[in-house]
Amino acid sequence: xxxxxxxxxxxxxxxxxxxxxxxxxxxxxxxxxxxxxxxxxxxxxxxxxxxxxxxxxxxxxxxxxxxxxxxxxxxxxxxxxxxxxxxxxxxxxxxxxxxxxxxxxxxxxxxxxxxxxxxxxxxxxxxxxxxxxxxxxxxxxxxxxxxxxxxxxxxxxxxxxxxxxxxxxxxxxxxxxxxxxxxxxxxxxxxxxxxxxxxxxxxxxxxxxxxxxxxxxxxxxxxxxxxxxxxxxxxxxxxxxxxxxxxxxxxxxxxxxxxxx
Amino acid sequence: xxxxxxxxxxxxxxxxxxxxxxxxxxxxxxxxxxxxxxxxxxxxxxxxxxxxxxxxxxxxxxxxxxxxxxxxxxxxxxxxxxxxxxxxxxxxxxxxxxxxxxxxxxxxxxxxxxxxxxxxxxxxxxxxxxxxxxxxxxxxxxxxxxxxxxxxxxxxxxxxxxxxxxxxxxxxxxxxxxxxxxxxxxxxxxxxxxxxxxxxxxxxxxxxxxxxxxxxxxxxxxxxxxxxxxxxxxxxxxxxxxxxxxxxxxxxxxxxxxxxxxxxxxxxxxxx
Numbered sequence: 001x002x003x004x005x006x007x008x009x010x011x012x013x014x015x016x017x018x019x020x021x022x023x024x025x026x027x028x029x030x031x032x033x034x035x036x037x038x039x040x041x042x043x044x045x046x047x048x049x050x051x052x053x054x055x056x057x058x059x060x061x062x063x064x065x066x067x068x069x070x071x072x073x074x075x076x077x078x079x080x081x082x083x084x085x086x087x088x089x090x091x092x093x094x095x096x097x098x099x100x101x102x103x104x105x106x107x108x109x110x111x112x113x114x115x116x117x118x119x120x121x122x123x124x125x126x127x128x129x130x131x132x133x134x135x136x137x138x139x140x141x142x143x144x145x146x147x148x149x150x151x152x153x154x155x156x157x158x159x160x161x162x163x164x165x166x167x168x169x170x171x172x173x174x175x176x177x178x179x180x181x182x183x184x185x186x187x188x189x190x191x192x193x194x195x196x197x198x199x200x201x202x203x204x205x206x207x208x209x210x211x212x213x214x215x216x217x218x219x220x221x222x223x224x225x226x227x228x229x230x231x232x233x234x235x236x237x238x239x240x241x242x243x244x245x246x247x248x249x250x251x252x253x254x255x256x257x258x259x260x261x
Numbered sequence: 262x263x264x265x266x267x268x269x270x271x272x273x274x275x276x277x278x279x280x281x282x283x284x285x286x287x288x289x290x291x292x293x294x295x296x297x298x299x300x301x302x303x304x305x306x307x308x309x310x311x312x313x314x315x316x317x318x319x320x321x322x323x324x325x326x327x328x329x330x331x332x333x334x335x336x337x338x339x340x341x342x343x344x345x346x347x348x349x350x351x352x353x354x355x356x357x358x359x360x361x362x363x364x365x366x367x368x369x370x371x372x373x374x375x376x377x378x379x380x381x382x383x384x385x386x387x388x389x390x391x392x393x394x395x396x397x398x399x400x401x402x403x404x405x406x407x408x409x410x411x412x413x414x415x416x417x418x419x420x421x422x423x424x425x426x427x428x429x430x431x432x433x434x435x436x437x438x439x440x441x442x443x444x445x446x447x448x449x450x451x452x453x454x455x456x457x458x459x460x461x462x463x464x465x466x467x468x469x470x471x472x473x474x475x476x477x478x479x480x481x482x483x484x485x486x487x488x489x490x491x492x493x494x495x496x497x498x499x500x501x502x503x504x505x506x507x508x509x510x511x512x513x514x515x516x517x518x519x520x521x522x523x524x525x526x527x528x529x530x531x532x533x
Contacts, residue, residue: 148366150361150363150366150367151366151367151369153330153335153359153361153367154359154361154367156353157333157335157353157357157358157359158380158381158384158428159353159355159381159384160384164383164384168369168372168380169369172369172371172372173369173371175371249370249371249372249412249414250370250371252412252414252415253370253412256414256415
């Protein structure tokens, strides 16, 4: 029973990707278009380039920039959100600028980032960190503001100090929404990772895709896009997996019948 | 009559000791000096002796919860004094335990029941072995078995309120303050929890102040009842409940004295 539902769930998750791949496979099999080479060609090339060839090393700088930018930006966002929650005056004073920076498309800042940080990887990490900050910040702020007042009364009645209240009430209480913010930050980070490598960069998977297109190696370009899709999906699933585990109490209480978070 | 009762339960002589709680001319005004100024409590005074079980009743909206917040140290009165064991209240003292109405809001769903109960012990720097021992003790005292590793939301409402009570008992407070603690459970569970709290009070010799809008519950539980007027609250009357230390849901609630008290209380609480 349990096993069957697990298989059913897996089937539900993979049927569409499978259908897309099959359609792509047959629709492109006899393709003569230079822009849409047969999927078989792309997969052959992918194995040559990414498994046996050196292309896989392009992933290292990309993932390094992503890790530093995402972790740094999220940390900044969570800390900033907590600060704005704790100091209402600061929140009201910074509210317009925070939303302004949040809606500003981060890629538009690339030239400014180049001017600020030069052409190296610091500029890419900074851009990713900038983009990752805002979803984390706004969700942290919202999550902390949404904590039930009774929880704070309870904490005070039990003799909690400020630090204990932060660790055992505020952070866990806001954690479901902080996690949602971090997931949004991760998605923004992946986008910015690729975008930042497409402008004045010399390494990374974004650079690889753009370079292949520039020299008209369309099949190679497609392999980069496929690898990028797989990496992005894997990161997202890894995040969701960790979230499910860390917030087991949250999903458990919701499943049981709308227990308050 | 009831004074002796309370003293017996505490196992000492209440007459010489200072009151556990001394409330004098308590007044609480919200939004003072603004157009939406509202007086929740006008003038409330009473004292609670060691070992007593006192219920505070009043019509809904009579500021009962506000009163409980003021006498626990969660909120500061606008004027008047609240003294606990001779000290002025600035925060919630370590010797006061508060049980809130809604267990779903006062328990922390991110911690297991065992961890929830251990929280006040951790805040008081109680060492691990002693903590584990106390968690088991209080779980037994409230009639719950092995629920330490489960989460609050995996239990029924009545069991969750038992966990909340156990959490408050774990640090052995001198005074237990309860804000409509049985209002969110079904009738049968309510009777069980009432008897549980009477037993706990007897075993631990604890002083209890319980706020409720249910006058039957107040008579069944209390040694004395403080009756409040409607908003803004004043003390309407303080009456003794001479029903003896041992109470039983069936016989106590159907006794002559119970019904007489009930009639009298109803006339006080019902709008004229």
